[in-house]
Amino acid sequence: xxxxxxxxxxxxxxxxxxxxxxxxxxxxxxxxxxxxxxxxxxxxxxxxxxxxxxxxxxxxxxxxxxxxxxxxxxxxxxxxxxxxxxxxxxxxxxxxxxxxxxxxxxxxxxxxxxxxxxxxxxxxxxxxxxxxxxxxxxxxxxxxxxxxxxxxxxxxxxxxxxxxxxxxxxxxxxxxxxxxxxxxxxxxxxxxxxxxxxxxxxxxxxxxxxxxxxxxxxxxxxxxxxxxxxxxxxxxxxxxxxxxxxxxxxxxxxxxxxxxxxxxxxxxxxxxxxxxxxxxxxxxxxxxxxxxxxxxxxxxxxxxxxxxxxxxxxxxxxxxxxxxxxxxxxxxxxxxxxxxxxxxxxxxxxxxxxxxxxxxxxxxxxxxxxxxxxxxxxxxxxxxxxxxxxxxxxxxxxxxxxxxxxxxxxxxxxxxxxxxxxxxxxxxxxxxxxxxxxxxxxxxxxxxxxxxxxxxxxxxxxxxxxxxxxxxxxxxxxxxxxxxxxxx
Numbered sequence: 001x002x003x004x005x006x007x008x009x010x011x012x013x014x015x016x017x018x019x020x021x022x023x024x025x026x027x028x029x030x031x032x033x034x035x036x037x038x039x040x041x042x043x044x045x046x047x048x049x050x051x052x053x054x055x056x057x058x059x060x061x062x063x064x065x066x067x068x069x070x071x072x073x074x075x076x077x078x079x080x081x082x083x084x085x086x087x088x089x090x091x092x093x094x095x096x097x098x099x100x101x102x103x104x105x106x107x108x109x110x111x112x113x114x115x116x117x118x119x120x121x122x123x124x125x126x127x128x129x130x131x132x133x134x135x136x137x138x139x140x141x142x143x144x145x146x147x148x149x150x151x152x153x154x155x156x157x158x159x160x161x162x163x164x165x166x167x168x169x170x171x172x173x174x175x176x177x178x179x180x181x182x183x184x185x186x187x188x189x190x191x192x193x194x195x196x197x198x199x200x201x202x203x204x205x206x207x208x209x210x211x212x213x214x215x216x217x218x219x220x221x222x223x224x225x226x227x228x229x230x231x232x233x234x235x236x237x238x239x240x241x242x243x244x245x246x247x248x249x250x251x252x253x254x255x256x257x258x259x260x261x262x263x264x265x266x267x268x269x270x271x272x273x274x275x276x277x278x279x280x281x282x283x284x285x286x287x288x289x290x291x292x293x294x295x296x297x298x299x300x301x302x303x304x305x306x307x308x309x310x311x312x313x314x315x316x317x318x319x320x321x322x323x324x325x326x327x328x329x330x331x332x333x334x335x336x337x338x339x340x341x342x343x344x345x346x347x348x349x350x351x352x353x354x355x356x357x358x359x360x361x362x363x364x365x366x367x368x369x370x371x372x373x374x375x376x377x378x379x380x381x382x383x384x385x386x387x388x389x390x391x392x393x394x395x396x397x398x399x400x401x402x403x404x405x406x407x408x409x410x411x412x413x414x415x416x417x418x419x420x421x422x423x424x425x426x427x428x429x430x431x432x433x434x435x436x437x438x439x440x441x442x443x444x445x446x447x448x449x450x451x452x453x454x455x456x457x458x459x460x461x462x463x464x465x466x467x468x469x470x471x472x473x474x475x476x477x478x479x480x481x482x483x484x485x486x487x488x
Contacts, residue, residue, distance in 0.1 A: 003086065003089055003090050003093060003184065004037060004090060004184035004187060004188065005037070005184075005187070006037060006038065007024055007037070007038045007039070007040060008027070008037055008038070008039045008040060008183040008184055008187050008207055009040050009187065009207070010040055010042060010046060010050065010204070010205055010206050010207055011187070011190040011191075011194070011203070011204055011205040012046070012049050012050045012053050012201075012204050012205075012206075013049075013053035013056075013057075013200050013201045013204070014194055014199075014200025014201060015200075017046075018040045019040040019041050019042045019043060019046050019207075019208070020043055020045045020046055021041060021043050023040075023041040024038035024039060024040060024041055025038065025039045025041050025180060025208070025209065026038055026039075027039055027094070027180065027181070027183055027184075028328070028329075029093065029094075029096065029364070030095060030096030030324065030325040030326065030327055030328065030364055030365045031096040031316075031317045031324065031325055031364045032363050032364055033329075033363040033364055033365070034363075036093060036094070037183065037184060039180055039183045039207045039208065040207050040208070041207070041208050041209070041212065042206045042207055042208035042212060042213040043208075043212060043213075044212070044216040046206060046208075046213070047175070047177075047206050047213055047216040047217060047220075048216060048220065050175045050204035050205075050206050051146060051148075051175055051204075051216075051217070051220050051222050051223060052222075053200075053201040053204050054146045054173035054174060054175050054201060054202070054204050055145075055146050055173070055222050056201055057173050057199055057200065057201030057202045058143070058145055058146055058171075058172065058173035058202075060199065061168075061171060061172075061173055061199060061202045062142075062143045062171035062172075064171075066119075066120040066121075066123040066169065066171070067120050067121055068120070069120050069168065069169055069171065070116075070117040070118060070119065070120020070121060070169060071117070071120070072196065072197060072198060073113055073114075073116060073117035073120070073165060073168065073169060074114065074117045075196045075197065076113060076192060076193055076196040076198070077110050077113040077114050077117065078196075079192045079195060079196050080106070080109070080110045080113065080192055081110055083188075083192060084103065084106050084107065084110070085103070086188070087102075087106045087157055087185070087188060087189075088102040088103035088105075088106045089102070090184050090185055090188055091105060091106065091156060091157055091182070091185055092317065093184075094153075094156070094181065094182045094183070094184055094185060095153065095154075095156065095181070095182060095324070095327060096282075096317055096324040096325040096326075096327070096364065096365070097281060097282075097317065097324045098317055098318055098319045098321055098324065099319060100319040101280075101281070101319075102157075105155050105157055105158050106157050106158075108158050108161075108448070109157045109158045109160070109161035109162075110161075111448050112158070112161045112162060112165060112448035112465055113161055113165045115165075115448045115449050115465070116165040116166050116168075116169045116465070116469075117165070117169065119166075119169050119467065119470065120169050123141050123169070123170070123470070123474075124141070125138060125139040125140040125141055125476070126138065126139050130480070134482060134483040134484075134485060135480060135481070135482050135483070136480070136481040136482075136483075137478065137479070137480055137481075138478075138479050138481075139476050139477060139478055139479070140476075140477050140479060141170065141470065141474040141475070141476060141477075142171070142474060142475045142476075142477055143170050143171030143172045143473075143474060143475070144170070144172055144224045144225045144248060144473060144474065144475055145172060145173075145224035145225070146172065146173050146174075146175065146222055146223050146224050146225075147163075147167040147172040147173070147174050147175070147223070147224070147225045147226075147227065147473060148174075148175050148177070148217035148218065148220070148223040148225065148226045148227070149163040149164060149167065149174055149175070149176045149177065149226075149227050149228075150177045150210075150214050150217065150218075150226070150227070150228045150229070150230065150238075151163060151176070151177070151178060151179060151229050151230075152179055152229045152230045153179035153180075153181035153182040153327050154281060154284040154285060154286075154327065154387075155281070155285075156178070156179065156181075156182035156185040156186075157185050157189065159229055160176065160178065160185065160186060160189050161189075162229070162464060162465055163176075163227050163229075163464065164176060164189070164203060165465075166464065166465060166469040166470065166472070166473050167225075167227075167473045168198075168202070168203070169470075169473075170470060170473040170474040171474075172224075172225070172473055173201065173202045173203070173204075174202065174203045174204065175204050175206065175217055175223065176190075176203065176204065176205045176206070177206050177208075177210075177213050177214045177217055178205060178206075178207060180207070180208065180209060180210075181327045181328055183207050186205045186207070187205065187207075189205075190203060190204075190205040210234065215241075218237075218238050218241050218242050218247075219241060219245075221245055223247065224247060224248065225247060225248040225249075225250065225472070225473065226238060226242045226247055226248070226249050226250070227249075227250040227251075227252075227462075227464070227472065227473075228249075228250070228251050228252070229252045229253075229286075230253065231253065231254060231385075232253045232254045232385070232411075232457045232458075235251040235253045235459075235460075238251065239251060239460060248472070249460060249462075250460070250462035250464065250472045251459045251460040251462065252286065252452070252453055252458075252459050252462075252464060253286070253411075253413075253454075253457060253458050253459050254286055254385035254387070254411060254413070254457065254458060255286045255287055255288070255290075255385060255411050255412075255413030255414060255443075255454065255458055256290055256291060256382075256383065256384070256385055256409045256410075256411045257277075257287060257288060257289050257290060257291065257411070257413055257414045257415060257416075257434070257443040258289075258291045258292075258293050258405070258406035258409070258415050258416070258432070258434075258443075259273070259274060259277055259289040259291070259292050259293065259415070259416045259417075259418070259442075259443055260293045260294075260402045260403075260406060260415075260416065260417040260418065260419075260428065261274075261292065261293070261294045261295065261298070261302055261418045262295055262399065262402070262417065262418060262419040262421065262424060263295040263297045263298050264419055264420045264421055265298075265418035265419055265420065265440075266418070266420070266440075267298065267301065267302055267305060268305070269418065269440070270302070270418040271302070271305050271306050271309050272309075273289075273416070273418070273440075273441055273442045274289060274292055274306060274391060275306075275309055275310065275313065275322075276442050277289025277416070277442040277443045277444060278290060278292070278369075278389065278390070278391035279310070279313060279322065279323050279369045279389045279391070280322070280323060281323065282323045282324055282325060282326050282327075282367065282388060282389050283323075283326075283386075283387065283388045283389035283390060284326060284327060284387055284388065285444050286385075286387075286413060286458075287413060287414040287436070287443050287444035287445075287446070288387075288443065288444065289391070289416065289442060289443040289444075290385070290386065290390065290391060290392060291382070291392055291394060291405075291406075291409070292306075292391050292392065292393050292394065293394045293396055293402045293405050293406060294393060294394065294395060294396065295396060295397075295398060295402065296395055296396065296397055296398075299393075299395045303350065303371075303373065303393060306371060306391070306393075307350050307351050307371055310351050310352070310369045310371055310391075311351060313369050315356065315361065315366055315368075315369075316360070316361075323369065323389060324366075325361075325364045325365040325366045325367070326365050326366075326367050326387075326388050326389075327365070328365060329365055331365070331387065331388065332355060332365045332366075332367055332388075334386075335367055335386050335387075335388040335390060336354070336355060336367075338380075338381050338384070338386055338390075339353050339370065339372070339381075339390070341380070341381070342372060342375060342379060342381040345376065345379055345381075346374060346375075346376065347372050347373070347374055347375045347376075347379070347381065348372065348373050348374040349370065349371075349372050350371040350372065350373060350393075351368075351369070351370065351371050352367075352368035352369050352370030352371065352389075352390075353368065353370045353372070354367075354368050355367060355368070356368055367388050367389055367390075368389075369389045369391075370389060370390045370391065371390075371391050371392075371393060372390065372391070372392050372393065373392070373393035373394075373395075375392055375393075375394065377394070377405065377408065383409060383410060385411065399424055399427075399428075403427075403428060403431060403432065406428075406432050406433075406434075407431075407432060407433040409433075409456070410456050410457045411454065411455075411456055411457050411458045412433045412434050412435065412454045412455030412456045412457075412458050413434060413435055413436065413453075413454035413455075413458035413459075414434055414435065414436040414437075414438070414443040414444065414454070415428075415432040415433075415434035415436070415437050415438070415443065416437070416438040416439070416440075416441065416442060416443045417429070417432075417437075417438075417439055417440075418439075418440055419439070419440070425439045425440075433455050433456070434454060434455065435451075435452065435453045435454035435455060435458065435459070435463075436452065436454070448465055448466075449465075449466055449467075450465075450466050451463035451464070451465070451466035451467075451468040451469075452464060452465065452466070
C-alpha cells in the first residue's frame, strides 16, 4: 500500500487539485536516488487560486472564538497522534532519516500543536490605566489576515507545524508552500486538517519550485504576512520584496553556530554533544554545531577523541544508524565544492570530506561525516552555512579568545559552551551573540513553548514558536472606552 499518491497534488479550498499546467517534478529518495513520487508543478495561477480561497475563508474563520479554534487544533493533534506512524514513515521516506528519528520529529510537531491549541484559551491582550479621568484602556489581538508560509525540508513536519498552528490559532487563513524535497508531508498534513474538520480554504497547500510557487506568495498584495524558514539569500529577497508592499515578514534563516569546549570540560560528554550537534540529521539543522572552538591546552586530545568518535558513526536510514543522507544531489555537490576550496586554502581534512561510494551508499546522497581543522577564520568556509555533516575545529588561547571567535560571525542563531566553571558559563550565555545559548549540551533542542530565532544573518528579529509567535501572527489593537458621567 502506498503511503502517498504517485503524483502529489495541491490542496486548494479543501480539494485535492493538480496544477493548471499539468506539469510535474520528480521527487527522488535521498537514500537510493530512485524516483518515489512526482509533484504537481504549481504556477502563479495555482498559487493565486490558493490565495483567493484563503482570503475568502479568513473572515469566517476569524469569527470562530479562539477557544473553539483551539479545540479544533486539539482534534487535529489527536488525529496526528492516531496517524503518527504513517506520518513518520512519510517523513523518513522523503528525507532519508530513520523512522525512529522521524517518529520523534512528528511527536514534537504534535506537542507544538498542543501548545498553540492551549493558547486559544490565553490569547491575551491587556487592560491598563489611562492618564485621563473616566477613560479606560486595553489591547486585544486580532488576525493579520492571510498568512503565506514557506518552509524547509530538513525537519518537514516540525517546520510545517511550527508555522501553521500559531497562524491558525490567531485566526489567520493559510497558504502553505511545502518544500519540493518533502511534498507528501505537506499533503498528509493538509489531509489530516480537513479530516479533523478545518473549514475548507482555511489551510491551502501548494506544491512546486520556490521561484514558481513561493515567489507569488511573497509578491501577492492579498498575503498579509509572510513567514519563511530557509537560506539567508532567499530570506533577503523575501524581505526586500515583501517590505516593498509593507507586508509583515518573519524570517528564520541560517546559522554558523559555535560550540566552545573549555579546558575544564568533561571531554567525553563534549565529544558526544559535538557529534550530535554536527552530525545528527546529517547536519541539516539551522542550529547545527558547525564551529567547534577548543582551548589550546586540550585541543590535540579533544581532536583525537572526536575523530575516533566520528569514525564509529553509522550511516543509513535504519533506526540503529546515526545519520542518513543529505536531502538532494545539489546540496551534496555544494558541500563537496566548499571542502575542496578549503583544502586549496590550507585546511586539513581529518576524516571524511567525500561522498560515500560504497555499494550500499553509491546511489544515494551520502556525505561522509567530516572534521576539518587548520582553517583560517576569515575563509568563506568559516563564515558560510554548509548545512551538512561537517564540523570545523578551531584552536583558541582561552576564554576571551573563544568568546571573540564565537561572536565573529555574520550569523547569530545558537551557541553552546562546555565547562564546569559557573562563572565562565554565566558570562558566556550573557555575552555570546546568539538567540539561543546552551550550557553543557548541544547547539539545538529548543522546545515548543520557547522562542527561537537569532541575530544578524540568522533572521530579522522575529521569534517563533513560543508565545512570541503570537506577536508574529496577530495584530494588536488599542481600545479606549470613554465614560460620560452625565449619562450615568
